[in-house]
Amino acid sequence: MNLQSKQLVLGIDGGGSTTRAALAVVAETFEFHVAGRGTAGASNFNSSVWEVATEQVQLAIQRAFESAGTEPHRVAAVCLGMSGAGRTAEQQAWMRWAKESGVAEQASVVTDAETVLAAGTPEGRGVALIAGTGSLAFGTNAAGQVARAGGWGYLLGDEGSGYQITLAALRGIARAVDGRGPDTRLQPAFLEALDLNDPRALIGWLYHTERERSEIAGLSHLVFEAAEQGDALARTILQQAIFELRDLVQSVVSQLSFSSSDYALALTGGVLLHQRDFRVSLLERLREQELQPTTIECVDDASLGAVRLAIKGLQAE
Structure with missing residues (x-):
């Protein structure tokens, strides 16, 4: 060529x-x-x-x-x-x-x-929502104005991301082990996935100096699987993630003065692209807030x- x-x-x-x-x-x-x-x-x-x-x-x-x-x-x-x-x-x-x-x-x-x-x-023109390793909403309107919400990084934000979903699961496991929270299917699921015998070994795994955030975020699929199996904690974690992502979109829509049903929505990131039920639930939450987009595109x-x-x-x- x-x-x-x-x-x-x-x-x-x-x-x-x-x-x-x-x-x-x-x-x-x-x-x-x-x-x-x-x-x-x-x-x-x-x-x-x-x-x-x-x-x-x-x-x-x-x-x-x-x-x-x-x-x-x-x-x-x-x-x-x-x-x-x-x-x-x-x-x-x-x-x-x-x-x-x-x-x-x-x-x-x-x-x-x-x-x-x-x-x-x-x-x-419209709103882009990213929920993968991290999370962010960004938009621009016909007047060329731009707005964003989120994107504060894994220490200050990334709400609704795969990374934060996994961390919420690990915190839930820690509470269950301490007797401060309910038992959860997440504990055996994470131990099996990481080939660990003791839940306290999760500390060493998570804090390893070479542990990549993307690797941590990649375990979020275990939370989705546990939720499908009826685990209450997993379902609560995912419901909270949906609310967080809805709020990101709502913030950008408000900043750009988009009217109801007057913006296009582009979705990307592993959490949104690979978890259909999660994505549908997010769109339902947007609809409840009269934030239904005119078009929806998965990128x-x-x-x-x-x-x-x-x-x-x-x-x-």
Whole structure:
């Protein structure tokens, strides 16, 4: 395949668990088709070291070129939609990396929520809700105003995320062991999954210095399974997570003055994409609050939104 640099753009979706890159060929009309895709590990450098984050982005880009059947080379534009890049310092760091790496002639850095919005809503207007390793709601209206709720990180926030769901389960297990809370199916489920014999061994597992947040969040599926089996604690944890995510959406809708049924909703993150009943329950809670969106889109690859934003940058030249 003969791909010229001026025909190519890269869209990067850098998350707390996975990094995705999409290599797209852009026509003169600015329509595009994806020529290659690549995936790698987490690239949120607020939860991993900078060198590892940049290595994962570079690896995803390399794999995207490989899947297109061509060697990596400089493209016309790249948009990096990065988890944890909601502040100027992080955005500047990624811009410096893009310049020093020579990945593209033109570069832009946005949050991962902005790429979800671009991928999952008409003309990039509406609300994006992320619930994966972390959580965040972000939106923009027709006037170009932007708003966000959440995104405070795993110590201050991430309500409704896989990470916080798992932590709530572990706290429930600790209370049950102490006799401060009810027995729960979560205890044997977590011990079996982690190959542990003593619930107090969960302390060493959780506080291990190399334990990744994504690994902790990945255990949230045990809570969903326990809830399906009728465990009261698991059901309570998930109900609370739904309320937290509803409140994130409600906050952004209010800040942007969207009227009832007057906004598009884009959903992404493992918790929302892979747990259908949980997602349906969230939409029901929104409906009860008269916050039913006009359209709902599940976004499983926000790198396509990053491609669209990269192309917008070319159009603006």
